[in-house]
Amino acid sequence: MDYKVGLLGRIALLAGSLFLLSYFIINGSGVFVISLFIILVLAQVIFLVRYSENSFKKVRQFLDNIKQDDYTNVYPVKFDGTETDDLHIEFNAILAKLQEDQAEKEANYQYFRSVFQHLSIGLITFDEEGKVQIVNTAAKRMLNIQNLINIHEVEKINKELHHAIHHLRTGGSELIKIAHPDGIMQLSVYVIELILRDTKFKLVSLQNIQSELEEKEMEAWQNLVRVLTHEIMNSIAPISSLAATVKSDIENKLDLNITVAQSDLEDYLMAIGTIEKRSEGMINFVSEFRSLAHIPIPKFQTIQLKKLFVQLETLLQHQFDNHQIILRTQIEPDELILFGDQNLIEQVLINLIQNAIHAVEDAVMRIITLRAYIDESGKIIIEVSDSGKGIEEEALAKIFIPFFTTKKTGSGIGLSLSKQIMRRHKGNIQVKSKIGEGTTFKLIFNA
Numbered sequence: 001m002d003y004k005v006g007l008l009g010r011i012a013l014l015a016g017s018l019f020l021l022s023y024f025i026i027n028g029s030g031v032f033v034i035s036l037f038i039i040l041v042l043a044q045v046i047f048l049v050r051y052s053e054n055s056f057k058k059v060r061q062f063l064d065n066i067k068q069d070d071y072t073n074v075y076p077v078k079f080d081g082t083e084t085d086d087l088h089i090e091f092n093a094i095l096a097k098l099q100e101d102q103a104e105k106e107a108n109y110q111y112f113r114s115v116f117q118h119l120s121i122g123l124i125t126f127d128e129e130g131k132v133q134i135v136n137t138a139a140k141r142m143l144n145i146q147n148l149i150n151i152h153e154v155e156k157i158n159k160e161l162h163h164a165i166h167h168l169r170t171g172g173s174e175l176i177k178i179a180h181p182d183g184i185m186q187l188s189v190y191v192i193e194l195i196l197r198d199t200k201f202k203l204v205s206l207q208n209i210q211s212e213l214e215e216k217e218m219e220a221w222q223n224l225v226r227v228l229t230h231e232i233m234n235s236i237a238p239i240s241s242l243a244a245t246v247k248s249d250i251e252n253k254l255d256l257n258i259t260v261a262q263s264d265l266e267d268y269l270m271a272i273g274t275i276e277k278r279s280e281g282m283i284n285f286v287s288e289f290r291s292l293a294h295i296p297i298p299k300f301q302t303i304q305l306k307k308l309f310v311q312l313e314t315l316l317q318h319q320f321d322n323h324q325i326i327l328r329t330q331i332e333p334d335e336l337i338l339f340g341d342q343n344l345i346e347q348v349l350i351n352l353i354q355n356a357i358h359a360v361e362d363a364v365m366r367i368i369t370l371r372a373y374i375d376e377s378g379k380i381i382i383e384v385s386d387s388g389k390g391i392e393e394e395a396l397a398k399i400f401i402p403f404f405t406t407k408k409t410g411s412g413i414g415l416s417l418s419k420q421i422m423r424r425h426k427g428n429i430q431v432k433s434k435i436g437e438g439t440t441f442k443l444i445f446n447a
Contacts, residue, residue, distance in 0.1 A: 113134075122140075161176045352384040379445060
């Protein structure tokens with residue numbers, strides 16, 4: 001109310017002065033009086049302008065405080081009921097709220113920064129120009145550095161890591177081996193691209209999985225040795241027993257100077273033939289074992305999956321007809337293309353389809369489904385599903401171990417070979433099975 005009264009009073013006074021000035025000019029009053037009133041009017045105009053400006057000065061100051069994130073200023077309150085007093089109360093309330101929000105924001109920032117720094121996974125963020133915003137303690141320890149100003153400095157540490165950081169896109173990952181004073185590290189590099197206030201950033205996570213790899217490697221070796229021991233003992237035990245029996249029989253006849261009868265010779269030939277057959281089986285077993293370590297390097301080319309599915313159907317049509325199997329194929333989109341080694345991918349799919357054929361032998365509905373599509377993360381997926389009885393949970397964890405098989409016949413290396421072929425393609429193979437509901441093998445190719 002005080003502002004309005006002051007403003008109206010000054011306007012009324014100015015209006016009265018203008019009226020008197022006009023009156024003196026019309027009546028031809030003296031120059032001194034007219035000049036005096038002109039000066040008076042000008043002074044009143046100046047005071048009116050200053051009064052108006054003073055009224056908004058506090059508003060500008062308030063807005064400047066907000067603009068500069070300065071919420072410490074306090075406007076005096078007299079509690080006299082004037083509009084200025086009410087305005088100061090509102091200003092102080094707003095500044096207090098903003099100050100509280102700023103304190104909470106700072107506390108959250110410090111909290112997340114502390115969490116960021118103490119994570120065991122290395123984290124680095126940088127912008128399009130390579131300027132690093134944050135690099136946590138774990139990343140510094142993994143890279144053996146004190147600080148990181150620009151992401152290009154990583155090239156001096158490891159060129160492969162530098163290349164992966166710059167060329168991986170959101171969701172992309174790569175396994176990099178780097179030298180470290182504590183020994184060789186296997187780093188799993190994962191990248192996410194972010195946009196914050198129209199500025200592009202990259203978040204890179206580094207995880208040392210050396211110990212996990214060594215543990216899995218040891219577990220794999222133990223499983224392999226266990227399977228090899230089982231297979232070799234199963235083959236050598238009867239060979240050794242049969243050879244010992246034949247040797248003992250021949251030695252007895254030589255000691256007693258007994259002529260070998262025709263029937264005995266036939267028995268010996270049969271025993272030797274059995275030993276030869278089992279020995280050939282051992283040689284084939286070792287040959288198959290060697291093939292696991294000699295998978296050729298993929299020769300990448302464009303593969304039209306629709307054409308590949310037609311070739312597989314033609315190749316295996318005779319088996320489908322003999323076993324009364326229905327093959328269903330589905331490709332989304334219809335012209336889906338894969339970049340890989342066609343011969344190796346075809347070998348993987350043949351292995352999986354052959355397994356599916358065995359799986360549906362005793363099923364009422366014998367259906368095998370081949371499906372190819374692009375998932376939500378942009379990866380190309382090929383699925384081989386069957387309507388068989390499914391795989392036991394205990395066996396499901398072992399099916400990719402070399403020489404492990406759930407079939408009565410077979411070497412047990414098909415799935416192991418398939419897994420290695422997929423790794424050569426920077427992809428993966430997964431299996432999902434439930435008793436009574438069939439099995440689905442999924443080939444995952446990174447885009």
